[in-house]
Amino acid sequence: MVERRPFLTFIQHAVLILGAAMFVFPIYLAFVASTHTAAEVSGGVPLLPGAEMIRNYSLVLGEGISAAGAPPLWIMLMNSTIMALSITIGKIVISLLSAFAVVYFKFPFRMLAFWTIFVTLMLPVEVRILPTFEVVAQLGMLNSYAGLSIPLIASATATFLFRQFFMTVPDQLTEAARIDGAGPMKFFRDILLPLSRTNLAALFVILFIYGWNQYLWPLLVTTDESYYTIVMGIQRMANAGEETPQWHLIMATAILALLPPVVVILAMQRLFVRGLVEVEK
């Protein structure tokens, strides 16, 4: 918009700053809490950072909070990373292939296959969690990385997104590739994949965060500490039984748990934004 109205500019900025502050404040509070001692935090979180930052963080990273029944933080971070990455990569591979099949191949019950996938959009993990748990338990996949990630891999959303994208790829491109002697898989690898690059990046970010933030499912399928993920680990710490929760350490863990998704977003930011806003022609 090309408008020169100083008052409006002021209002716009005020609203934006207020909005940003509302989003940032809880995170700031968590950070401040993680830099104080337990005693200082217990009466209410001060508004300025304290001096205990290094001690708190090295404590959670190294030993973990034994009293809270959680393993050292780095194990939980690693578990979370493994789970989030397996879910992300698995989801992308499966949805790419199924979208490719649904869009480019003519086979009986093709639309039925697509709609079956699409219908599962209406069934979030939580709805099917009991039968899924039963299946995973019967297969003996409790307390394993496979059990953490495989049940969450099938993705209707990503399949649908890729299908919509593939349908915007002009038919002539497919025909040109056929005349150029590219078979279906070659076409997929040489033409479709590079064209989906930005969509891939956007989905990678979204799905990584989805996988990282899984809470209920890891809580159900892991009983062995060495498979705890960080998001559920925080919950374990907060329910520390008889003792008062050690809020300063919990907050330090929370801040650390925030970092990997942030790193992923920053790394893919440019592609991510492009993938969401534009279709490369």
Next chain:
Amino acid sequence: MSNIQINNVRKTYPGGIDAIRGITLDIADGEFCVLVGPSGCGKSTLLRMIAGLETITDGSVSIGDRVVNDLEPAERDIAMVFQNYALYPHMTVYGNMAYGLKNRGVPKDKIKVMVDEAAATLGLSEFLTRKPAQLSGGQRQRVAMGRAIVRQPQAFLFDEPLSNLDAKLRLKTRVEIRDLQQRLGTTSIYVTHDQMEAMTLADQLVVLNDGAVEQVGTPIDVYNRPASVFVAEFIGSPPMNLMPGEIDESGLVTPAGVVAAPAGVRHGAVTIGIRPEHLHPASDGPLRLKVRVVEHLGASANAHGTVPGHAVEMIASLTGADLPDKGETLGLTVAAENLHLFDPETGRRLH
């Protein structure tokens, strides 16, 4: 290099729609064949069947004595230039041109030689590292051409390759395509709806209508002796004047007057066709035209109007400085050999 034979080819879509209703064509080695017709006449379908992008319901297509009905497009040894060019957007110009060769397992160093040569032919050498998005429309069109010629196929198939260019560039590229095809001597089939493009490019002009061949011949043949009312109307700009008439002992009775009839035509009702440029002003001419609009084209002018007392539209293409004004009634004459007579029932030519 090879000839293309299309033998009684049919295409029926599911649901019983006949897109191509039995077409037989013979395209000689090195010939430039243009398929022309209005939209929906089946010209693109026919081209796509030759390319292998559409299945052939019945009949056969052979390229260089090899029946290709059941071959994949890549195995038919043809190259196609698409209307929207269909360049791979993520590949450089070099990558676009090399892709087909790479898929055929041509060694890398040989690909480089071939691409460089094709790029030089088309003046693309300095653009080889660019992506299609960084090129102008005309340059993209040339890359699409380059992708076709680099493989040195037996035939080029063009699907309205100029329709995305502006008028000026279209003229220039038209000449370039003709020149390139003559230099390479590759058999070509070119689809267009633009009769001017068809006239200027073709060795053999094929006019299609409703899935069937209306007329085949050299452009001049088709222009001078249109086989049907449809061809007469479609080829030529401004289009041929058509009016009802009758032949009797006095000659050819037209709404605008009586003129001498060409020899050897049966008596009875006819449809008369006269090309606008064959109408010459003559104050005592047998034809009358009440001028409504005069279009000045520089070298000539088109006088649009009606025949007084009749609802027949007529256009006369006039040269010279002595042009009529709006509202004036013009006397016109036409030579008997420039009259085209068609059967009003079947639309076919009578002589």
